[in-house]
Amino acid sequence: MDFKLDKVHQLQQQLFRTFAETEIKPLAKDMDETEKYDLNLLKKLQKYGFLGIPYAKEYGGCGSDTLAYTLCMEEVSKIDASTGITISVHTSLACSCLNNFGTEEQKQKFLRPLVDGSKIGCFGLTEPGAGSDVQGAQTVAVEDGDDYVITGSKIFTTNSGFADTIILFALTDRTVPAAKGLTAFIVDRNMPGVEVGDNIQRMGIRAASNCIVSYDNVRVPKSRILGQLNKGFKIAMGALDCGRIGIAAQSVGIAQGALNEAIKYAKERKQFGKKIVAFQNTQFNIADLQTKIDAARLMTWRAAIAEDNHERFSPLAAMAKLFASDVANQVTRYAVQMMGGYGYCREYPVERMMRDAKITEIYEGTSEVMKIVIAGSMKLK
Amino acid sequence: MKIVVCIKQVPDTAEVKLDPKTNTLIRDGVPSIINHDDKAGLETALRIREEKGGTVTVVCMGPPQADVALREALAMGADEAYLLSAREFGGSDTYATATIIAAALKKIGFDLVITGRQAIDGDTAQVGPQIAEQLGVPQVTYAESVKVDGDSVIVKRQFEDRAHVLRVKLPCLITALTELAEPRYMNVGGIVDAYAKQVKIIDFESLRNSLNPDWIGIKGSPTNVVQSFTKQAKAAGTVMKDLTADQAVAAIMDKLIARHLI
Structure with a gap:
C-alpha cells in the first residue's frame, strides 16, 4: 500500500499544474463572464494530449491511465472547473463508450480522432423529461433499411456547441422499459437533421458549452450502432x-x-x-x-x-x-x-x-x- | 544532423531564498527546473529537427536527481538522454565541468551543440564557451535566432545596442538566450514514453581514457570561492517628490554631473 504517486504521475501532475497556471488561469474569469469557451485553449489541450489520457497509443491516445486523468482533472479544475468538465465529458463519457464497446473498425474510425486531439466528443442521454429517471426517454430510432432514423431532443449536452461526435442514446424498442430498449449510436454533429441550440444559461461552469440538441429524422447507418441493439442502457x-x-x-x-x-x-x-x-x-x-x-x-x-x-x-x-x-x-x-x-x-x-x-x-x-x-x-x- | 543540447537542472529561483547567516542558497524544498536558457535551446533543437530532420540528444551533468530534468526533455520530444554523474565529478567549477562535458560530447558525437547562455543559479555564462574551446569548434554566444542553412548555421547574436548576424560552419556550438524560443510543454503521452526510455549514465569510468582525473572535480577546479554575499544597498538614497518630468530629469542630471559620473 503506497499513497505516493510514482515518477510518471508526478511529472504528469507537474505538467497539468504548470499548464493550468500558465494557460488557463489568465482566461478563466473572462470565459466565465462571456459564457464562452476559448477554442484556442481547447486546441492547446488537444495538442498536449489532455484529451486522450487514459487511452491506448494504438488508437492515438497517451497510453496513460485513469489515475493520470484524475490528476489532470484536479489540476485544471483548481483553476477552472469549466475546462474540467469539457475534458471530462469528452474523455469519460464519449471516448470511454467507444473504447469499451466499439468494434475495432469503429475504434479506428471514431475513437482515434477523439483521442489523438483532432475531434471533440459529447454524450447525449439526458432529455427534458428524463434525468435521473431514464425511463422517461422519448428519443426514438426507427429501423429503415440499412439505417435507423432518429427523432427526439436531448438537453444539457456538454460540449455540444463545438463537438464533432455525439454518442447518442435512443429507444429502438418502445414495447419494453427504456433500460431494455435503449441503443447507443455514433452520430456526427454535421449529419442532416442534427441541430444544436443556444448555450443554456447556467449558474456555474458557465464557460462550458451546454446546449439542447434536437434530432429531426437523422439518418444513421446501422454500422454506427455502438455495442448491441437494445443494450445501450448498460453502455x-x-x-x-x-x-x-x-x-x-x-x-x-x-x-x-x-x-x-x-x-x-x-x-x-x-x-x-x-x-x-x-x-x-x-x-x-x-x-x-x-x-x-x-x-x-x-x-x-x-x-x-x-x-x-x-x-x-x-x-x-x-x-x-x-x-x-x-x-x-x-x-x-x-x-x-x-x-x-x-x-x-x-x-x-x-x-x-x-x-x-x-x-x-x-x-x-x-x-x-x-x-x-x-x-x-x-x-x- | 545530430543536435546535442546541454541542460542544467537548477533550483527555481522564483521560489529560492538565501540563508541570512551563511549567504548560501536554501535548496531544501525548492523545486528543481530545467534552466530557462537551456530549455529555449532545447526548443530550438526540436524545431530544427522538425524542419530538417535528424536527432536531438540531451546531456545533463548533475546528481542522480537530475534524471527528472532529462525525462522532462524526453517528454518534450528529445530522442535520447545522457546523465553525466559520478562522485569524481562533484565540486567541479565551470572549467572542470566543461572538461567533463566536452569529453562526453566527443564520445556521444555531434554536429551542432546548443547550451544555454548561463544558469540562473550561478550566472557565469562560462560553461558553453569553455566546452567549445575544449572541443575546438567555433562558437556563437547569446543567440536570439538560429537557422540551419546547408552545412552551416546562421545565428543572430544579441548585443546591448545591436545584433550581429553570423554564418558559422558545422560542427559548432551555440549558447541560447531564453528569448530564442518559447519552449513547448511536455506531452502527457510523452511523459509515459520518457519513462519507458533509458537515460544513459556516463560516469567517470566510461570517460577514463579521455579524462585526466587531475582536471576534474574540486582538484581540477581553478576557481576558489572566497566569499559569497547578498548585494546590499549602501546608502539610504534621496527621495525627491512632486517634480514635473522635466524637473526630475534636470535634478537627476545635476546629481550625475556633480559626481562626475557624466
Missing part, C-alpha cells in the same frame, strides 16, 4: 461510472483551488491588528477542510486505481463523487465566507468556484443517485 451506465471518477477529481480540484485562494488571502488580510491567518479559528477551519479534501482525493484515487486494475469500481466511484462534491461545496462556501465582501466580488475567483461547485452534486448522477448506487452495492435488501 450509458458504464460511461457514467467512469465519469463519476472525473467529477470526483473535479470536485477535489475546485475545493483545493478555493482553499488555496482563501489561504493566500488570509496571509495578506489584516483585521483586528493581525493577519487573519493568525487567528486560531481560521487555522482550525483550514485544517478541517484540508483534511476533508485529502480524504476526498484519496477516495478518488482509490476509484481510479480500481478502474485501472479492472476491478469493480462503480460503488467506489459513487462514494468518491458523493463525498468529494459535498466537500467542494463546503470548501467553496467557506472560502467566500472567510474572504468576506471580497470573496463575494467577481474580482476574486472564489465566488466563481462556489457557483461551479454546485453542479458536482447534480451532474453525472445526483448525490441521491450516488446513494442508490452505494446502497445497491451493499446488498441491504
